[in-house]
Amino acid sequence: MFQSVKLNKISENITEQIREAIFHGKLKPGDRLPIEKELMGKFEVSKGTIREALRSLEVLGFVDIRKGASGGTFVTEVDMNRVRDYFTNYLLFQNLSLTNLSEVRLILEPYIAEKAARLIKREDLKKLEEIVEQSEDTLNKGTSNKIEFHEFHRILGNISGNPILIFIVDFIEGLLIDTKNRLGAGNDFSIKVLNAHKRIYKALSKRDARGARIEMAKHVREVERNLVAIQKERRVGHYSRSVFGHF
Amino acid sequence: MFQSVKLNKISENITEQIREAIFHGKLKPGDRLPIEKELMGKFEVSKGTIREALRSLEVLGFVDIRKGASGGTFVTEVDMNRVRDYFTNYLLFQNLSLTNLSEVRLILEPYIAEKAARLIKREDLKKLEEIVEQSEDTLNKGTSNKIEFHEFHRILGNISGNPILIFIVDFIEGLLIDTKNRLGAGNDFSIKVLNAHKRIYKALSKRDARGARIEMAKHVREVERNLVAIQKERRVGHYSRSVFGHF
DNA sequence: CTATATTTGTACGTATGTATG
């Protein structure tokens, strides 16, 4: 299955081999790789080298490493969340503004809403209804978990059936979640979002494409307006200082 | 709400600290990190741990590790290309179709063209003109380097001034380049693209926002139509895992 | 060509977390 090789960086080579095996379906999600000791034998390298390779695969999100009995290295479901998170943080530290974010949302989200209104199925509507109800519950309980708000948009993206669109929406919503967390938007804001989602849901349930598009556009603009206001009010603090000051 | 980050792994913790230092600008591109031995002292961990951390940062594209005398670990210019490639790989891994690609282009590109028509400056026009001329030259010489076509779209994206939009356009054009290469679109196709770009350029040079938008929309549709036709001819199916079918 | 600094790789140990009987 694997070949023992000697090239530039051995650990990199091993990373590649395993990555390719995953891409080719030779290793499927859920599969467990051999334990370190066995890999040492198969690749004919030492433990440190194996560990560097596995760690690399881990940060790239290809495998999940668990320790303890019945632990080991497991091939994960392919998702780019891990890598994406590393860079969304970076983008937030760049000269990325709320306006930039909203501009892109305003291009995509109304389109997605309109398309969803045409393609939406009963089970999609049910899922959206559940999400809205859940949002309302957590909001009343004061536990205000804003993740549900973004789940609403993700579901709409999924209805589009376009993998690229789904990916971009995920990406954008991820950026927005980070932004909201930093700003610490309050309950009054959440209520507005909830009501907007209700209006969009209503339009979708009636298969009203135009209505869905218009409500979504209003919603995106409202979110921008409110977040910008919060941003002006509060001084946007930066993250705490790194322990890395002694360089 | 906030991820209770329990980093049970020391190496991960170190990766995180250095990453934050880079994001905060404490470590700038070109900076060299201390050598492994010193890092062992500063973080009070062993060499293996340090190396796992540095290797992680390397695969994420944050640092470049060079060996030999006056080698070491250097902070790299943060380029989104690295991440973009991972995203691209991920999407090609899905059953992505030409229609999916064109749908997203049709949402974004006309918008970008319209916005560009309003914001465009003399030097931007000059750059576009050069690109168009270059395309024509290489086309006449038969060397037909299609990269210039995509550069045209990238320049337009840059005029928007929105980092996210720029990122997405780069990403989409990257996917398209891959598609074209796979299909092997011929010269007749390239001529159509060139003419479309000329029409868009003309609209832009007149600051005709509506014209730019319309021409761009026509262009995107034409590209889709032609590529789909080629795809049918050659019976090249959707993307599949065979994309990675070269060991 | 010869030092030298630095990463790369090896070998073998202990510590820690986790499932299981």
Added chain:
DNA sequence: CCATACATACGTACAAATATA
């Protein structure tokens, strides 16, 4: 609840490869 086996996590010491000056 406890003991035990398993697998990763981490540590130490040393040898090799390699790029630079």
